[in-house]
Amino acid sequence: MMAAQPDASLEALLEASLTSPVYEVLLSRVEPSEALGLALRCVRSLDSRERYHHEAAEALARLAVRHLAVDRDAALAWLDVLASVRGATAEWVAARVRSAVGDHAPALAAWDGVIEHAVGPRPARYLARGRARLDAGDPTGASADLREALRDPCSHDDMERGHKLWKRLQRHPLPSLRKARIALLGSFTTRLIKPLLELAAFRDGVAAEVYEAEYGMVHQEVLDPSSGLRRFRPDIVILATSWRDANLPPLSPDPDAAVQSAVAPLLGLWRVIRDEMRAHAVQHNFDVPLVDSYGHLGASLPGGRGRVLRRANHALLDAAGTGVSILDFDGVAAEFGKAAWSDEGLWYRAKQHPAPAAIPLLVDHYMMHVRAVLGLTRKVLVLDLDNTLWGGIVGEDGVEGLKLGVTDAEGEAHTDLQRYARELRDRGIVLAVCSKNNEADAREPFERSAEMVLKLDDIAVFRANWQDKATNIRDIAAALELGTDSFVFLDDNPTERAWVRSQLPEVMVPEIGSDAARYLTVLHRHHAFDALALSEEDRLRAADYAANARRSELMKSAGDLEEFIANLQMSATVAPIDEFNLPRAAQLVNKSNQFNLTTRRYTEEQLRAESERPDTVVRTFRLRDRFADNGLIGVMIGRALPERSTLEIDTWLMSCRVLGRRVEEFMVGVMMQAALDRGLTRVVGRYLPTAKNGLVRELYPRLGFSPIEGSGAPGETAWEYRLDLLPVLANRFIRVE
Amino acid sequence: MIRARSTNPYASPPTTDAAMDAITEKLTRIFQDVFDLDAITLRDDMAAADVEEWDSLNHVKLVVAIESGFGVKFSTREITGWKNVGDMKRTLQSKLKS
Known part of the structure; x- marks a missing residue:
């Protein structure tokens, strides 16, 4: 049943079907003995005309790989011949087959070439080299490639493939990423969303542990104190709801009441998440559906479903305070394209919403909120x-x-x-x-x-x-x-x-x-600069950097450092945590790396909780000078240990913008006074080394603290300051407001 | 070089057993991809209950992958009517014919 000689019409047919799914089907019909010869002719033919079609290259590679199992020597000899073909298809096919052969060095060299010459779609080539690197025992290189593959917006398929590599990488210890516990509660199924969220988090340098509830259990999970969600103790809870949750008729007789009925049930959930679970809530707004029996009247009549949903979206924004951010689900739908946003078939069959193709964009928006909560916004x-x-x-x-x-x-x-x-x-x-x-x-x-x-x-x-x-x-x-x-x-x-x-x-x-x-x-x-709120400090910041430059000028003219500091005419405001300074304080706690003694991170909600503990002193510091209001520049958290008459400094960080002005002396002085006010006679501080905080390694000894036996990790040091023997430190250059 | 009957089957729309084999081949790769298995042999009477990985989530992924892999779109009735792999292949064949 075999054709006796090479069939030129088959090659013509292959050429004609290059961009159709039939290509691979055609190739699969080739007799094993002819497979390698035909594949080589196809590669040559494509490369001689500088045509590259990725699906075709993949199909040709699969054909050769299949043959590897049949006749390894023939396949290896074939690779040598292929090496003489110059072109993108040859390069991709060779790299694929070399990976299948299992010799790591030549395979990696082949993939390096693919990347250097930018062969194939960007995500595919980096994913392929990532897999090869992991096979060769290089998880660090593999995760760099996985990040590179995900750099640009990816399709759902690419992300599904990326997630498989991510899963394999989980078995290897990787450099410390920012950890976050994220709960995903959907009124629709979130099973296709979870893996993509994990992957997008990895891309953004966040090791996310994602908790997923059964769909339709949003209220039960939040309100039941013994639910899986409560046991999970999330940092962030995503309330993935949609227009269906508003449960609106196409025309509401009382529009105001309809807006209320859509929004009110969510407010109760936020209260529990924020106040009881001490987590941040990310709330979807309502995506206005395309199909409406009232047609455009749905958007124009006061009680029309579209119009009520849009009003409800405004009401959500009005109701959200700190600890809650509204994810513009309707905006994501618009960005993706509403015509393709829903796959109604998948909704009816699997309660899947939105369409899988929209999920990569949705998780990008999730990550925008997650990064902002963690303080990972770019500056x-x-x-x-x-x-x-x-x-x-x-x-x-x-x-x-x-x-x-x-x-x-x-x-x-x-x-x-x-x-x-x-x-x-x-x-x-x-x-x-x-x-x-x-x-x-x-x-x-x-x-x-x-x-x-x-x-x-x-x-x-x-x-x-x-x-x-x-x-x-x-x-x-x-x-x-x-x-x-x-x-x-x-x-x-x-x-x-x-x-x-x-x-x-x-x-x-x-x-x-x-x-x-x-x-x-x-x-x-890339949503690089997106923040949860615009703080006063944000607006001041840019002017502040200009002021810094002028300060350096003053520094050059003032010969003596003390004179320079005195000339700055600094004044400080010391305050506990309140609603107004909480966002900025959390931002600082999460972002400061260099002047940070312990690098302990607290989300907004955790910081609020800390400030409410009776044994804890939380202080924020604002600094003004004659050039600028520097805004909130430091945070300290002290823990009272009365049985040891000690106040221990749990967290101490300061913005590097105000280095070199002895502000640290002033800050620690405030803590010393707080200790005395509580009848404590000893302040203890620790230095926990990280890659970035070498700046403050010697801070405590410089301030007159004495070393004590530290426990814990290598490089960690502990220090004490005896207030029964030594005076409270002060900075005479800073006036307290 | 091609397993064929007396004439080249690809000159006309694929309606032969050979075409069905080719569909099986590509389908097999999609199953392996979605289930993350190195090898799986598809039989026509194979159903979700026979394969551990074939849960409702993977079924959704499978349909999405088959639609994009073959460049077709299934109707809800077609999908809910499938009892086994054979049914999927028959639907696919009729789609590719038209």
Whole structure:
């Protein structure tokens, strides 16, 4: 039943079906003895015309891999022949087959080539090398590849595949990620959502343990004190509800009451989550459904379902205070596209909502809230200049030759990016410039061009030179006294992006491509700067960095440090935790890495709970000087141990912006006084070393504390200050308000 | 080089047993992928109860994967009518024919 000789019409048929699912079906009909020969001819044919089709490459690779089991030697010899074919298909197929052979070194080399030449879809190539690296016993490399695969928005299928690699990685100890316990309570099934949420958390540097309830058990899980949810003790509870939960008729006779009936049951859940479980609630708003028997009247009549749901969404926002954030489920639906948002078949069969294809976008929005709760919001935007902030190259085209402003399509896109950056700056995101240019050339447009929206004053740190960009970004971080893990880097040049990523993996580097019209969409999709609330400090921050620069000037002119500090005319406000300072205090507790003695993290809710404990002293510190209001710059938590007449400092952190002004002396003095007020005569402090807090290793001895026997981890030290023998420390330069 | 009857079956829409084998082959890969198994042999009388991994969640994933893998869309009646692998294959075959 076999054709006697190679069938040219089959190859023609294969060519014709290249982009259809039939390709693989056709290939699978090939006789084993002919398989390798045909596969090689297909690869050659595709590569000679520089055509790459990923599904076809995968099908060809599978064909060869199948043959590996039949005749290993023949397959290996075939690989040698394949090595002489130059092209993307050959490279992908060879890497796949080499992985199946099981010799790690050649397989890894093949995948390195695939990545270097950018063969195949981005997620697929990084997932493939990640698997190969894990097979070769390199979980660190594998997790780097998995993150790389997930960098850009992925399809549901890609994320499902990524989750399998993630599951394998769970068996290996990985570098410490931020831990979070997240509960997912759905009125629809969340079983397709959970794995993608775990994966998106991993991508964002969060080790999430996700608790999933049976669907439709939202109220029971929250209200029953013995429920699985309560035992899980979550940090964050996602209330995944939809328009169906509002249970509205198409036309409500009393619209106000209808809004109330949709919102009221959720308020009770928030109260329990916030006040009893001490967790943060992320509440879906209502996604307005597309199908409505009243047609557009549903959106326009006062009692129409669409209109009532939209009002209910406003009511949710009005009702949410600290500890609750509203996830714009209706907005996610709009972003995804409402026509494809629901798969009604899956809803009827499996109570699945929304459609699987929308879940990657949904979990991105979940992570935006999770990152904000954990204080992982980015703070700094580093901008390239040529072809990023403006069109053209200033060193060659001159200021007049740059594309900027409304007279040019490309210029308009660059101007919009500048406007967006300027708006970010106004809400407290710090801007910096990092450009390969002569400094004078780079500054010229800022100084001379009327089309520039951004001015030099908006840029906190300006680095234009010929050093490599990773080094420059490190310099910028040092100048700002901020960690590079709070940086986002925008550059049109893929080589620069790759270099910065390889040197500083913690910096977020969006794949903005090279079309200025698309920069903003790509940047925005990462939700890097999204916060739960806009605090006063956020708005002050940008001005604050400018003030810092002026302070350095003063430092240069004032010869003597004490004179400099006195000249700052500092005043401080010391206060316990309250509703107003809680968000900022939590932000600081979660973000500070360098001046942080114990690096213990507390969510907003946990911090509130700490402040209510009778044995605990929580103090927040605001600092003003003659240049600026620095806002809330420090938090201390002290624990009274009366049986040992001791106040132990559980947490002490300070913003690095106010280093070098002896503020730490002032802060510890406040704690010492608090100890005396409680009749305690000893203050104990500990230093728990991390990768980032070497700055404060010697802090306690410098303040006059004496070493005591510490317990615990290597490098951990413990110190005491005897108030029955020594005076309370003070800083005469800081006036208390 | 092709297992075929007297004429090339691919010149006309695939209606032969060979075409059915080809569907089985691709279906098998999708099952392996979704169930995360290295090998699985599909039989026509195989049903969800016969395979440990074939729970309701994986069934949902399976349908989604088959639809995207074969480039087809099933109706609710078709999906709820399936009793076993054979039923799935027959639906697929009729979809690919049209």
